[in-house]
Every structure is written in structure tokens, then in C-alpha cells.
Amino acid sequence: MPTRRHFLIGFVAAPIVLPGLGHAAGAPAQLSLTPTCIDDDDVTPAQTEGPYFTPHSPEKQDFANDAPDGERMTLAGRVLTEDCRPVSKALIELWHANESGLYDNGGYKLRGHQFTDDEGKWWFETIVPGLYPGRTRHYHLKVQRPGGSVLTTQLYFPGEPLNERDRIFNATLLLDVSPTDDGKFGRYDFIVA
Template identity: 35%
Template sequence: MRVTSTQELPVPPSAATRPRRRLLLASASAALATPWLGGIAGAQPAAALVPTPRQTPGPYYPVDWTGDADGDLVRVTGTDAAAQGVVTHLRGRVLDAQGAPVAGAVVEIWQCDAFGRYRHPRDRQDGRDPGFQGRGRVQAAADGSYAFRTIRPVAYPGRTPHIHAAVAASGRAPLVTQFYVEGEPLNARDGLFNAVRDARQREALMLRLDRADAIETGALLAVRDIVLA
């Protein structure tokens, strides 16, 4: 927008026109000032995002991160077979409460395999899936994005399907939480899920699973941002 200076306004031919000139100047000033003042008066601070609620890490936080522990939990280096279960891509961003990306945050996930077994020495059940990595770790990109390739979480006695997650970022307290499958009937009976009373906080823990054939035939996709308080 080109701002007109007072030097470019017409010079009155006589003193009789001076009141009109003052009116023109006042009108011009008001026209220029109104959008600016309106922008300030109408400005609203960005609504803070709902921080991802904290949850227990459970008894099976991985104790061994050596070997293959990348973002692809479906393939284990040195193992020919792929993991049992429905391949699920978990993607999202790590953000602060104002929506700014938290670049470089370290995101970890862990979950049981398709048979309900964890990759953990305390889970001594037989029949663990050797093709499932069980845990994965990635670093968020400059835009806060992260991505995992895992399986659709399954239920085991006492728990609804869920994926554990932990996030560590410089200068922030670590976050440990769990993600749940939207529409899963067992959610209604899960104690940890139902401990979250606030509807917005519950929503922040939900994974909506959609078909993702464009990414991988037969796979699912869940997009879930993680918001650090």
C-alpha cells in the first residue's frame, strides 16, 4: 500500500478552505490508522495446544537398545521374516504448546508384538515374534516431524491395545505417555485410559487408524502430534 504524504495533498487557495483541508487530513489519517489500530485491537494470541497427557511407562520399558532399534519395527536386521500383524505407519510432529516444532527431539516407542509379548526380560512368556523389533527410536526433523513403521497394537489380558511413547528434548522435562486406538471397545474397561477424565486430553492420546494403501499396500496410517508442555 502507498502512503500519501501531506506534501502531496492540494494546497488550499485561500484561508476559507482551511477547515475543509483539516477535515481531509483528519480523514486521511483515520483511514491509515484504522487498519493498524484494528489489527492490534482485534489480534488474538494463538490458542495454546493441549499438552499430551503423561502416562505410566509400564513394567516393560526396553532395557536393551543395542542392535536394530530404528524407526522400522517391522523388520529386524538379520531376520528374514517380517513381523506378524497389520503394518501401521505412525507419523506426526513434536510441538510446544504454542505449536512451534521441537527440532531434534528424541522419540521412542515400544509395544507388544502381535501375540501380546514384549521384548523385555521380565516378559517370560513363550512365543515371542522374532520378526518384531519391539521398540524404536528416531529423532524429530527440523519441522518437528517423526515417523515409525510398526504394527497395529493388540490387546493382552488387562489392557486395551496401546503404544507406549517417550520424548526427550533439550531443556524440557521428558514425557512418557501411551497412545490408544480410536473406537476400540476395550478402551471402556482400561484403567489407565479411563484415568484421563478430560475429553480434550483423551483426544490427545487417540490414534485414528486409516487405510494407507498409497503408502504401503494393506497398511494403516495414524497421525498423532505430540505436544510438550
């Protein structure tokens, strides 16, 4: 079985293929419910920020050291416009619970941001968040293209028993998750107006 690094190398090396120009060999497929840039007016839906957002997070990609006992997860994707063009220098901010379902509300563990590369790609090395009462497993994110408005949303895991009982859950925000020898690899492409 491949590792998370194998998936990340494949993701970083894969060129962006615009609709009608074919599909890149080995590129992860979109989930059928996930908004795509070829759907008319189908941008990534906004969701609540929740009570645990902390402003002024540090710029970082590696959250794994913040929770050494958590199951490793590489989270990756692209930021694209509605006409499938990559958005470079878009802000991606991530925060989530630790493996026990607790947020660091006094510091910046499992919190940070980065900017997309020239091809609109982003990735974080992190962990699978734990569950806490009333919610299914999820990540919180903010996405902002240069000069654009901020999209606040959440990403979810497919097959989670609590998905259908979580009043905030939205199936269009499901990650495409693959198991690896050393954790999981999750993919999601944000479509921004």
C-alpha cells in the same frame, strides 16, 4: 485406496501451518479431543511407563521386520511447543507388544527411538500391537525436547471395545487412524512444555 507410503509422503511434504494462517490442503485434521498447541496450557498428558520399558533402545524407524506376521502400521506425527513451534531433534522412543500381545523383554524387538527432523516430524514403520489381559490396544512412548523433561505417555486406537474398560485409557491420546491398502496410518502430534 491409498497406501501407507502415500499417507507418509503427504505427511512429510505438508508444511506446518500455524494457527490463524490457514489449513494446509490435504493435511490430516486433529481429533477434537486431542490437545492442540492453540489450547491454553493443554500439553500432551503423561501416562504410566508400564512394566515393560527397556532403556538404551537402538535408534531405528523400521520395526516391521521385528514382527513379520503383524498388520502393518505407519505411526507419524510432530512434536510442537505450546505456541505451535516445531521442536527439532526431540527424542521419540517407542515400544509395544507384538501381534500376539507379547513384549520382547530380552532384546529390542518392537523397541527403538529416533529424533524429529527440523520441522518436528517423526514416523515409525511398525505393526498394530496385539491385546493382552487387562489392557486395550496401545503404544508406549517417551518424548523429550532438547534440554527438556521426559514425557512418558501412551497412544490408543479409536473404536477399540476395551478402551472404556481400560483404567489407564485417556481419550485425548487417541490416534487419528486411516485404513490403507497395505495396513493402517496413525497420526498424533505431541505438545510439549
